[in-house]
Amino acid sequence: MSTRHPLAWDRAEIVRADKAHVWHPYTPMDAYIERGDPLVVTRAAGVRLYDANGRAYLDGNSSWWVAALGHGHPRLLAALERQARELAHCSLGGTTHEPAARLAAALCKVAPAGLSRVFYTDNGSTAIEAAVKMSVQMWGQLGAPRKTRFVALDGAFHGDSIGAASLGGVEIFRRPFAGVLFDCAHAAFPAEDAYARAFEAIASLVAGGADEIAAVVVEPIVQGAAGMRTYAPEYLRELRALCDRHDVLLVADEVFAGYGRTGRMWGVDHAGVSPDLMCVGKVFSPLFPMAATLATERVFDAFRGDKDRAFYYGHTFCGNPLGAAVAREVLAIYEDEEIVARAAGLAPRIAAGMAKLAELPGVARVRSLGMIGAADLGDGSGYLGGAGWRVYEEALRRGAYLRPLGDTVYVCPPLIISEADLDELLAILVESVRAVPR
Numbered sequence: 001m002s003t004r005h006p007l008a009w010d011r012a013e014i015v016r017a018d019k020a021h022v023w024h025p026y027t028p029m030d031a032y033i034e035r036g037d038p039l040v041v042t043r044a045a046g047v048r049l050y051d052a053n054g055r056a057y058l059d060g061n062s063s064w065w066v067a068a069l070g071h072g073h074p075r076l077l078a079a080l081e082r083q084a085r086e087l088a089h090c091s092l093g094g095t096t097h098e099p100a101a102r103l104a105a106a107l108c109k110v111a112p113a114g115l116s117r118v119f120y121t122d123n124g125s126t127a128i129e130a131a132v133k134m135s136v137q138m139w140g141q142l143g144a145p146r147k148t149r150f151v152a153l154d155g156a157f158h159g160d161s162i163g164a165a166s167l168g169g170v171e172i173f174r175r176p177f178a179g180v181l182f183d184c185a186h187a188a189f190p191a192e193d194a195y196a197r198a199f200e201a202i203a204s205l206v207a208g209g210a211d212e213i214a215a216v217v218v219e220p221i222v223q224g225a226a227g228m229r230t231y232a233p234e235y236l237r238e239l240r241a242l243c244d245r246h247d248v249l250l251v252a253d254e255v256f257a258g259y260g261r262t263g264r265m266w267g268v269d270h271a272g273v274s275p276d277l278m279c280v281g282k283v284f285s286p287l288f289p290m291a292a293t294l295a296t297e298r299v300f301d302a303f304r305g306d307k308d309r310a311f312y313y314g315h316t317f318c319g320n321p322l323g324a325a326v327a328r329e330v331l332a333i334y335e336d337e338e339i340v341a342r343a344a345g346l347a348p349r350i351a352a353g354m355a356k357l358a359e360l361p362g363v364a365r366v367r368s369l370g371m372i373g374a375a376d377l378g379d380g381s382g383y384l385g386g387a388g389w390r391v392y393e394e395a396l397r398r399g400a401y402l403r404p405l406g407d408t409v410y411v412c413p414p415l416i417i418s419e420a421d422l423d424e425l426l427a428i429l430v431e432s433v434r435a436v437p438r
């Protein structure tokens with residue numbers, strides 16, 4: 001147990017200041033301020049969060065999909081501390097340092113074939129922004145300046161900056177900004193029963209507009225924020241061939257699907273394909289926000305030559321030594337502890353837990369993929385629905401943190417979770433869903 005600092009605030013003080021001053025993401029603030037009794041997290045260790053009353057909660061979503069290695073991993077903390085003593089921040093504009101160089105080399109070693117250049121950014125959204133700008137500038141410099149349009153999938157989520165949101169296909173996240181988003185064609189989501197039709201639709205879209213399309217951007221085989229919607233790897237395989245046929249770039253957004261979440265290191269591994277650009281974030285650098293866009297030599301080569309061909313783009317903290325040192329340690333732990341194989345081994349337990357959930361009335365579209373299990377509740381009110389939040393409250397009471405995506409309830413626990421803890425988490429999910437009248 002950590003000892004509390006004598007000047008530390010108590011729970012009531014924290015909540016008072018929070019409600020007076022903190023504007024929370026993805027949170028209707030009226031309800032939060034009037035009725036909210038927030039979980040006040042004071043520390044975390046392993047797969048558990050601890051609140052201000054000392055109660056433990058299983059971290060059912062790896063704290064927004066980041067803590068695949070759990071909280072407070074001693075090797076990550078040691079890497080962070082070691083690096084902080086040497087060099088905590090330094091520009092990457094034409095200078096370099098060991099953490100950035102070694103991480104890039106390590107990342108390219110485990111990346112899908114052909115990705116050999118690493119451009120650092122500072123979060124998933126900016127990794128996408130970089131991919132968007134690289135695509136457009138690349139085509140301009142290869143003599144195809146009309147290739148500036150993008151294709152993404154219905155339900156896509158690629159982040160919240162304007163560029164990333166332009167690619168996004170979750171209506172409620174787009175609506176307020178519709179007037180300033182750039183044009184992006186959204187193709188039908190390849191749901192199981194409509195898979196062939198969905199592929200035909202995107203195929204005719206790409207074939208018809210290839211001279212104007214810079215890239216197709218997808219979350220490989222699972223859309224996270226849309227509600228853990230999975231699709232067949234075959235679609236991705238055919239999409240790769242389609243993009244090759246029409247000389248359109250394929251951008252894989254692995255910010256959520258990457259790092260073993262789906263049971264393979266990368267989502268694209270299920271399809272055996274390599275993208276032209278790949279974005280990583282979240283688990284990539286879990287202690288210091290950082291992300292990266294990986295590119296092929298073909299993309300990189302388009303930026304060589306005269307000064308005016310360079311990629312004039314970058315973020316203050318891109319390649320930050322702290323983030324880079326931690327990110328390299330993450331890859332080392334993945335190798336040493338065989339994290340992906342371990343995740344794949346736990347996947348059947350999640351599938352079994354979901355099968356139990358499917359037996360309950362009012363539970364629809366139960367699905368699982370690797371270390372993700374999800375189901376839809378309620379009347380189809382989607383992201384603004386209340387059923388998922390009632391399950392959230394029930395789960396807190398039972399010792400698990402299970403933030404829903406509207407009416408989609410899901411688990412996406414740390415990949416290092418023990419079998420016993422995973423079974424407990426799944427049991428809490430089932431019990432909490434059962435406890436909510438529908």
Ligand SMILES: *Cc1c(COP(=O)(O)O)cnc(C)c1O
Nearest residue numbers: 123124125157158159224255256
């Ligand atoms: C979270 C997420 C992003 C955005 O990452 P941020 O770090 O929140 O900017 C992009 N794409 C996917 C698939 C994500 O899940």
